[in-house]
Every structure is written in C-alpha cells, then in structure tokens.
Amino acid sequence: GAVVSQHPSWVICKSGTSVKIECRSLDFQATTMFWYRQFPKQSLMLMATSNEGSKATYEQGVEKDKFLINHASLTLSTLTVTSAHPEDSSFYICSAGKYGEQFFGPGTRLTVL
Amino acid sequence: GENVEQHPSTLSVQEGDSAVIKCTYSDSASNYFPWYKQELGKRPQLIIDIRSNVGEKKDQRIAVTLNKTAKHFSLHITETQPEDSAVYFCAASDSGGGADGLTFGKGTHLIIQP
Numbered sequence: 627g628a629v630v631s632q633h634p635s636w637v638i639c640k641s642g643t644s645v646k647i648e649c650r651s652l653d654f655q656a657t658t659m660f661w662y663r664q665f666p667k668q669s670l671m672l673m674a675t676s677n678e679g680s681k682a683t684y685e686q687g688v689e690k691d692k693f694l695i696n697h698a699s700l701t702l703s704t705l706t707v708t709s710a711h712p713e714d715s716s717f718y719i720c721s722a723g724k725y726g727e728q729f730f731g732p733g734t735r736l737t738v739l
Numbered sequence: 740g741e742n743v744e745q746h747p748s749t750l751s752v753q754e755g756d757s758a759v760i761k762c763t764y765s766d767s768a769s770n771y772f773p774w775y776k777q778e779l780g781k782r783p784q785l786i787i788d789i790r791s792n793v794g795e796k797k798d799q800r801i802a803v804t805l806n807k808t809a810k811h812f813s814l815h816i817t818e819t820q821p822e823d824s825a826v827y828f829c830a831a832s833d834s835g836g837g838a839d840g841l842t843f844g845k846g847t848h849l850i851i852q853p
Contacts, residue, residue, distance in 0.1 A: 660840040660841075668846075670783065670828065670843045686740075721840075721841075726771070727785060727788060730783050731782060733780075
C-alpha cells in the first residue's frame with residue numbers, strides 16, 4: 627500500500643508561537659508532497675507543493691514566510707506555521723502521489739488561542 | 740488556474756434510492772478526476788477516480804462519468820445505504836494525480852434518510 631502519516635494529530639498553541647507539523651510517507655519515497663488546509667465545513671485548499679531538495683511552490687495568496695515548508699528527505703516534509711494567530715486555526719492535511727493517485731495523511735487539527 | 744464547481748451542496752435521499760453529484764471544471768488540460776468521501780475530522784478517502792481517456796468507470800454501487808467536451812463529471816451512487824452519509828468532494832488535476840496538487844470542489848453533504 628501507500629501510507630502517509632502526520633504528527634501531531636492535534637495541537638493547541640498560544641498566539642504568536644510557531645508550530646511544526648510533520649508529514650511522512652511510511653512505505654514509499656515521495657519526491658513531491660502537498661499541503662492542504664481545510665477550514666470547518668469547507669473544502670480542501672492546496673497551500674503548497676513540497677519538493678525534495680528544493681524550494682516549495684506556494685499557491686497564490688499563501689504567505690511563504692508564514693508557512694515554512696521543508697522537504698529534507700524523500701519521506702519527510704514539514705510545515706511550520708510561524709507566529710500563529712487564531713485565524714490560522716484549521717485542519718492541515720498533507721498528501722503524496724503514488725501509483726497515479728494522492729494518498730492523504732490523517733490531518734493535524736491546529737487551534738491557536 | 741483550475742476552478743472546480745460542485746453541485747448540490749446538500750443532497751438528501753431515501754435509503755435505497757440513487758444519488759448524483761455533479762462537477763464542472765475549467766482547465767481543459769486537467770486529466771485526472773477523483774472523488775473523495777470525508778467523514779468528520781478524518782482524511783479524505785478515495786472512492787473512485789477517472790482519467791481523461793475513458794468516459795465512464797464503475798465499481799459496484801459507485802460510478803463516475805466524464806464528458807471532456809463539456810468539462811463535467813458526475814458521481815453516481817446506487818442503492819444508497821446509511822453508511823454512505825458523508826461529505827463528498829470532487830477534484831481535478833492535470834498530472835494524473837501524482838505530480839501536481841488537486842483542486843477540489845466545495846463538497847456535497849450527502850444525507851441518507853432511513
């Protein structure tokens with residue numbers, strides 16, 4: 627199969643702090659991973675494409691200095707939400723492509739107080 | 740960029756009846772069209788997908804049709820069951836689902852009435 631994990635599954639932090647979310651492909655190598663954000667009762671929105679060994683590609687309207695992405699290995703991509711604020715509270719989901727389809731991680735629920 | 744429209748936003752059907760959800764897309768280069776089922780607080784689960792070289796695909800009670808000329812694709816669920824209740828998302832990609840991210844529709848909340 628193709629399994630993608632995320633850590634943590636949920637996190638609560640204070641406004642102004644930074645939070646790091648990890649996305650791992652457990653049984654395959656992923657040169658490309660994707661980060662999505664989903665607000666309550668809304669759809670998934672692609673935030674950025676994470677490329678192993680190079681800079682991430684951000685979608686229009688996503689602040690690259692606020693959402694730092696590092697894809698340091700073929701199995702790990704990290705998303706760091708810097709100086710988080712309550713409006714950043716959301717469900718963050720990563721995915722990786724394999725066998726011509728996307729495999730999603732279980733998501734990370736971020737709550738910023 | 741790609742824009743995917745999905746209708747209806749809510750669909751209520753009697754158990755055993757059929758449900759149809761429709762999506763349109765804007766980018767003629769898109770060639771991969773998956774459908775996902777998402778339960779509250781969980782990851783999207785792929786239920787069926789179709790690529791641009793076919794017009795229809797079926798898997799037991801679920802089928803997807805694609806009209807590339809009109810740029811629309813539809814999800815058909817027959818003999819609906821209570822466990823089909825969930826939010827369904829359509830999506831589109833121009834790389835076969837692997838190299839590029841997905842553009843999602845806004846979702847359809849499917850309610851199966853017992």
